Each structure stands twice: as C-alpha cells, then as structure tokens.
Amino acid sequence: xxTLVASFASEARLVKALPxxxxxxxxxxxxxxxxxxxxxxxxxLVVLVAGLVGAVCGFGMQVYANMIGYPIxxxxxxxxxxxxxxxxxxxxxxxxxxxAGFVGFLVVNRLPRLYDPVDEASLMRGATRxxxxxxxxxxxxxxxxTLLRELAADNVEELPA
Amino acid sequence: xxxxxxxxxxxxNNPDMTDHVSGIALRANAFGWWRIATVLPAxxxxxxxxxxxxxxxxxxxxxxxxxxxxxGFAIINYVWWIAIASGGTFISALFFLTRSEWRNSxxxxxxxxxxxxxxCAGIYPIxxxxxxxxxxxxxxYPNTMDLWPQFRSPLLWDFFAILTYVTSSVMFWYxxxxxxxxxxxxxxxxxxxxxxxGVMALGFRGTSSQWRHYRVLYGVLAxxxxxxxxxVHSIVGxxxxxxxxxxxxxxxxxxxxxxxxxxxxxxxxxxxIIPMRRLLRLERYITGRHLDVMGRLLLTSxxxxxxxxxxxxxxxxxxxxxxxITMFQEKLFGYYAGxxxxxxxxxxxxxxxxxxxxxxxxxxxxxLVSIGVIVGMWCERFxxxxxxxxxxxxxxxxxxxxxxxxxxLTMLGTVGFFVFGILLVVRLIPxxxxxxxxxxxxxxxx
Numbered sequence: 001x002x003t004l005v006a007s008f009a010s011e012a013r014l015v016k017a018l019p020x021x022x023x024x025x026x027x028x029x030x031x032x033x034x035x036x037x038x039x040x041x042x043x044x045l046v047v048l049v050a051g052l053v054g055a056v057c058g059f060g061m062q063v064y065a066n067m068i069g070y071p072i073x074x075x076x077x078x079x080x081x082x083x084x085x086x087x088x089x090x091x092x093x094x095x096x097x098x099x100a101g102f103v104g105f106l107v108v109n110r111l112p113r114l115y116d117p118v119d120e121a122s123l124m125r126g127a128t129r130x131x132x133x134x135x136x137x138x139x140x141x142x143x144x145x146t147l148l149r150e151l152a153a154d155n156v157e158e159l160p161a
Numbered sequence: 162x163x164x165x166x167x168x169x170x171x172x173x174n175n176p177d178m179t180d181h182v183s184g185i186a187l188r189a190n191a192f193g194w195w196r197i198a199t200v201l202p203a204x205x206x207x208x209x210x211x212x213x214x215x216x217x218x219x220x221x222x223x224x225x226x227x228x229x230x231x232x233g234f235a236i237i238n239y240v241w242w243i244a245i246a247s248g249g250t251f252i253s254a255l256f257f258l259t260r261s262e263w264r265n266s267x268x269x270x271x272x273x274x275x276x277x278x279x280x281c282a283g284i285y286p287i288x289x290x291x292x293x294x295x296x297x298x299x300x301x302y303p304n305t306m307d308l309w310p311q312f313r314s315p316l317l318w319d320f321f322a323i324l325t326y327v328t329s330s331v332m333f334w335y336x337x338x339x340x341x342x343x344x345x346x347x348x349x350x351x352x353x354x355x356x357x358x359g360v361m362a363l364g365f366r367g368t369s370s371q372w373r374h375y376r377v378l379y380g381v382l383a384x385x386x387x388x389x390x391x392x393v394h395s396i397v398g399x400x401x402x403x404x405x406x407x408x409x410x411x412x413x414x415x416x417x418x419x420x421x422x423x424x425x426x427x428x429x430x431x432x433x434i435i436p437m438r439r440l441l442r443l444e445r446y447i448t449g450r451h452l453d454v455m456g457r458l459l460l461t462s463x464x465x466x467x468x469x470x471x472x473x474x475x476x477x478x479x480x481x482x483x484x485x486i487t488m489f490q491e492k493l494f495g496y497y498a499g500x501x502x503x504x505x506x507x508x509x510x511x512x513x514x515x516x517x518x519x520x521x522x523x524x525x526x527x528x529l530v531s532i533g534v535i536v537g538m539w540c541e542r543f544x545x546x547x548x549x550x551x552x553x554x555x556x557x558x559x560x561x562x563x564x565x566x567x568x569x570l571t572m573l574g575t576v577g578f579f580v581f582g583i584l585l586v587v588r589l590i591p592x593x594x595x596x597x598x599x600x601x602x603x604x605x606x607x
Contacts, residue, residue, distance in 0.1 A: 010604060032175070032344075033599050034372035041377040047385070061301060065309035084313040087396055091321040094389050098329040098382060102336060105378050106363070109371050113364035127367055128344040130176045130604065 001025075002141050005121035006153040007131040011035065014132035017151035024147070025138030030118070030127035046104040047097045054096025059089035121157045162449035162522050168262045170445045174603040178446065182591045182598075183341075183348050185441055191588055194440060199584050205577020212570040213288065221291050223567045230550040230562035232289075237542040238572050239285035240397055241425070242579075243323070244418070244538060246278030247390045248426005250330065253337070254386035257379075263454050265597040266446040269341075270437065270586070271430050272334045277582035278429070279327045281575040286323070288571070315396060315403035322396040329389060333382050339365045339375070340596040394422045401545065407488045408549030411476065417469040421538055423462035424508060428534035431455050433583065435524045435531075437592060446593055449522050456521030459534065463512035466541075470505065488552040496561060497548050500540045507537025 008014040014029065015036070021027050029035060062085040066072075071079050106112065118124055118135045127133040131154070138144050141158075148156050169178075216223060226233040249271035256264040287296045299320045301310055310317050342362035349355035365371060395415035402414035411417075431452070438447040477489045492501050511533045514520045521527065547562045586592065 029367075029369045031367045031369075031372065032179075033367075033596065034376050035369060037369060037373045039373060041374045043374055043378045044381050047378075047381050051385075062312040065301065065312060070307065070309050081313060087315075087318040087392070087399075088312060088321045090392060091318070091325040094385055094392075095325040095328060097385055098325075098332050101378050101382055102332045105336070105374055108374055109368075111363045111365070111371075112360075114359060116364065116366065118366075124366070125347045128340070128347045129179045 001137055001139060003117065003159040004136045004138065004141070004144050004148070004156060005118055005123050005133060005159065006136070006148045006156045007123045007126060007133045008152070009132070009154050011132055013152055014134060017134070017148075017153070020147055020151060021134060021136055021144075024136055024140055024144050026136070028118075028135050030124060030133040030135070032128055032130055032132070042108065043101055043104050047101040050100030051093045051097030055089045055093030058092030059085050062088060117159060120159050123155055123157050162452070164449055164453035164518055164522065166448035166450040166453075168266065168446075168448065168450055169598070169602055170448055172607060173445050174606050175599050176606055178593075178598055178602055179344060179348075179595050181442070182593045182595050183345055185587070186345055186589055186591050187348060187350060187354060189350070192440070195584060195588060199581065202577040202579075202581035202584065205574050206581050208570050209574020209578055212567050212574060213284075215567065216288060216571075217293065221289070223565060225562055225564045225568055227560070227562075229553050229558050229560045230547055232546050232550060233562060234564055234568040234572055235285045235289035237539065237546050238575060239282050239289070240418075240542045240546075241539050242278050242282035242285070242575065243326075243397055244394065244422040244425045245429045245535070246275045246282060246326075246330070246426070247394050247419075247422035248424075248429060249273070249275030249278065250333075250386050250390040251423060251426060252430060253333070254383040254390070257383040258387060261454075262601050263451050265601055266443075266593050267430060267434055267451060267455075268597070269337070269590075269594045270433050270583075270592055271426075272330070272337065273583060273586040273590075274426075274429055274433060275330050276334055277579045279323070279330055280582070281579050283323055283327055284575065286319070315399040318396045319400050322393045326389060326393045329382075329386060333386055336375075336379060336382065337594060338590060339363065340367065341591045341594060343367065344595055345591065390422075391419055394419045406549060407484045407553060408492075408545070411473075413469065413472060413476065417473075420462060420465040420469055421541060424459065424466050425535055425538040427455055427459045427462060428531040428538075431459065431527055432531040432535065435528045437587070439524075441587070441592060443593065446598065452524070452527060453518070453521050456515045456527060459531070460512050460515040463509060463515075463534070467509035470509065484552075484554045488549060491552050492544060492548045495548075495552075497544065497551070501544050501548070504537050504540040504544055507533040508541060511537070 008017065011031070011033070014031070018027065018029070059082075063080065063082075066081070066085075067079045073079075121135075123131065123133055136144055145156065224233055224235070226235075252264055252271040253268040253275075257268070287293050290296055299310055299317065301312075339362060342358050343365040346355055346358040346362050349358055395418065398414035398416075398418035401409040402411055404410065434447050434451065434455075438444050474489065477485050492498065511530055514526065514530060551560055551562055553559070
C-alpha cells in the first residue's frame, strides 16, 4: 500500500477527477473551500436533541428546587410559577446545544488529530490556500500515476512508506 | 470609494488575500504602530488589575455607590460592554443567515469584539457582588445548606444568560477560526509557530467530512446565536424592568436594550474597521460598500433608539404616576440633565449626519460619529442607572451619586483591556476570515 498526494489547480478539475480516482483505493480530498456535498450531517440532530434535553433538564431543575427541594410560601404565590422558569431553561438549552455541537464536530471528525501521514507531503501546505488536493491509498501505483497525468493533476507526490 | 463598490475591489483574488492576511498574523516582528498602540492599553489593564486587587482588599466602599444609588459604574459599564459585545454577534450570526456577502470580511473583527466586550462585561457583576469570593453561590450546586439560588429573579437569569453567551461566543469564534488556523499552520515560517497554530487548529485539514460537518454546524450555530443574543440583552433589560423601581419598571426595556445593543455594537465595529483597513492595508477587502452598509445600519439603529426615547417620555407623562414624572423631570432638567441631553445628542442627533452618502464614506467623520455614539450609549446607561435611582418614591431618600477614582480606573481599565485584546487579535490571528472570503473572491490571480 502506497499513498499518493496530488494537487489540482481548480475545484472543477478535482471534482472531475474524483470519480476516476475512487476505484483505485481509499481517496480523501483536502480543499481550501468546501466541496459540493449532498451527504447530510448528523450534527443538526445532535444540536437539537442536546438543546431540548438541556432545556427540559434546566426547567426540571427549577421545578424541583421550587416545589420539592426548597418550597417556600411567599404570600400564597404558586410554587409552580413556570413562566419565571422559561429564561433559564432556554439559556441552559442553548448552552447544551452549542457545547454538543462543538464537541460533536470533534467527535465525528476524530479531532483533534495533530499528525496525519499525509502531512509529510509538501503539497498539503497549499491545500489550505488555493490548491485542491487529493490523497489516494492504493496498491496500483503505476495506474494511479497514469490516471493522474491524464486527469491533469498539477503535481503528484509519493509519501515515503 | 463609493457606496457601490463591490465587497472586494476588482482584481482581488484568493492567493493574494490569503498571503496578505496570513502574512499579518505571521510577521516576525510587530508593526511599529502596534508596539506604540499597546503601551497605553497595557498600562490601563495594569490599572484595572490594581484597582480590582484594592477592591478585594477594601470592599465596594471604595466606589461611589451608597444609598439610594447602590448601582453605580459597575452596572453601567456592565450593560455598556455587553451591548457593545452583542453588536458583533448580530453581524456575524444574523447577517450570516441573510447571506450578506459584506459580512465575510468584517465578521472576524466583529466576533473578536464580542469576545473581549463580553469579557469586560463579565468582570463587573462579580466585582459588584460585594463579596466576590462567593460568586459561585449563583450556581445551582448541591450544598450542605440545602439552599438553591432564586430562580425567579432576573438577576439570576442574567447570570445564566451571560454564562451561556460568553461560552457560546467563544465556541462560535473558535469554530469560525479553525480553517484559518489551519492555513496559518501550513504557512508558518518557523517551527514554533507551526506547532502553536497546528495545536490550535486541532488537525483541521479541509477533508471532505470536515468541511461537510463544518458548514452545516456553522449554519446551525449561527441560527442559535442570533436569538441567543436577543435573549441575553432582553434579560439585561429585565434586570431593571423586573424591579418596581421608578424609571425601570417598564415593559419597553427588553427591546429598548436590544436597540441600544445594535447601536453601540455597530458603532464599535466601525471604529475598529476604519483604522484597521488603513493600518493593515485592507482597503481592498473592506471597501466603501462596507462603510456604507455599516453607516446605514448605525443610522437605522439610531432611529430605533430615538423612537425608544420618545416612547419613554410619552409613557411617563401619559401614565401620569407622580414619582415617575418627578424622576423624569429631574432627568430632563435636574442635576444630571447634561448627561441626558448628551445621550440624545450623541445617540439620536449626531448619527443623523449619516443620511448623506458623502458622510457615510468620510472615514474621519464616521469614526467621530461612532465615538460619539459609544460615549452616548455610556451616558444612556448612566441615566438609566443613576438618575432613576437617585429619585426614589420617598423624598426623604433622595440622594446624589459621584464616581470615585477607583470607579474611573476600573472603567478605563476595561477599555484598555478591550483595546489590548483587539490588538492581540490583530497580531496573532487572521483579522479577516480567509476561508469565508474565498467564497466571494476569484480563485486565482488574473
């Protein structure tokens, strides 16, 4: 198994090359901007669920505190004064949603990952500027080289094994 | 410069932009002006630390607060700062949702403003507690006294609101920074910078899965941040409106405070981008279009605030309550009348200059108007806090308030801390969100 890193000068060329490259092995793109991607993400659901759970727990905590934990009669006012519990429930919900979103982002992407073998390729330095890079882990090295030439890759770099 | 400038001048392209913006953060030596500019803020920040230490030693008696004006500079400055902070979130989150392209080059500085504004604001309520070492009593933590915080009080809502707001702002800011930190990592000239930016970038490499989740999450968080900032500032308004105090007990307060947040936030962003675009040679990416849009927003929010002032007066006289009218007369003609009229002048009358396109594009005038608005908003907070409190219902309880040197040192200290923070941002991280600029720039050099 060898890994090749190739860079393309434009998004269009990379996108055009991808279908041909995929059968060769494991293909990953490294791009300065997001590529068009139809696949959905689980994060909105994570954020929604965390937000709702946070808000319900926050509300429940206030109900518990005022009705069971430390009920106190203030001039006969109701203990279950739910409108007064809404702001804190909302804030706790938002806090859980944002934290869950951020942590969820790290988890689904297996971050932080400070080192990755593809970092050895000098081409990767351009992937966060204006180069559209792709890495291919493949057994068929020669075919990959030929294909990349045909697909008009700017540069190709072979990772040291 | 015209209002019809594109959001990036013709000929701008992605590689040049990336090199220029990351070059600012990766410079081996700071700019000469940067070194000079940090001196005063650093000194003021030291003053802040000193006055806080003295406060911890001596107690809140060193401030000018007393009965009946028990909320002084600490609360004025708290509200003032949190309003300035909120403006940044409006720009970065609200205008992200409206897909306004002009936001892309100023959202980083706006969010950084939010971060340091919220940090300055967050200091004050804790100092104001009197016994700041007990601030953790605000947390609903299990304790041996079996006590709970008062969940029905707006002051506790405020604690939760600020906690959520500061945390979410940091998260949103940091998430928005990840791709740019990755760019800095890959362009770092020295090993040390590569390691530091690499660690901060958490391994963001722009893989397909990273980008896919990133884009979705950023949109979702923006959609959460926009209502959050409204809730935070409404709750700040309720801190006042929740009390049956003369001048405060009004249903108008939550939206009134949000208007003020718009106004001071936009003014501060303008005040930051005008010198920044010159000093950092960013005229190409912060154009007449940006100044024009921000000027219009400043004018609009000034009209909102003016409407609120009129309604404030109308409600008082139409309501006809004796104590309210006494307090309001005092506001217009009494001891602190100058501050009220300065508020009207700076927040409502001065921004009317921005009706003229030529003035919206005159950087010097816009900067002066912005400073005026920031001062005016401080005066407004002073009027709300002090003037209301100094005329309570009982004439026997009337009193005056004067700030002491420690009030001023603490206040100027947070100003210094804010400027110092912004200067650090300018020195260490990209001041323009590079990955968002790529969406509106040509991909290659012409």
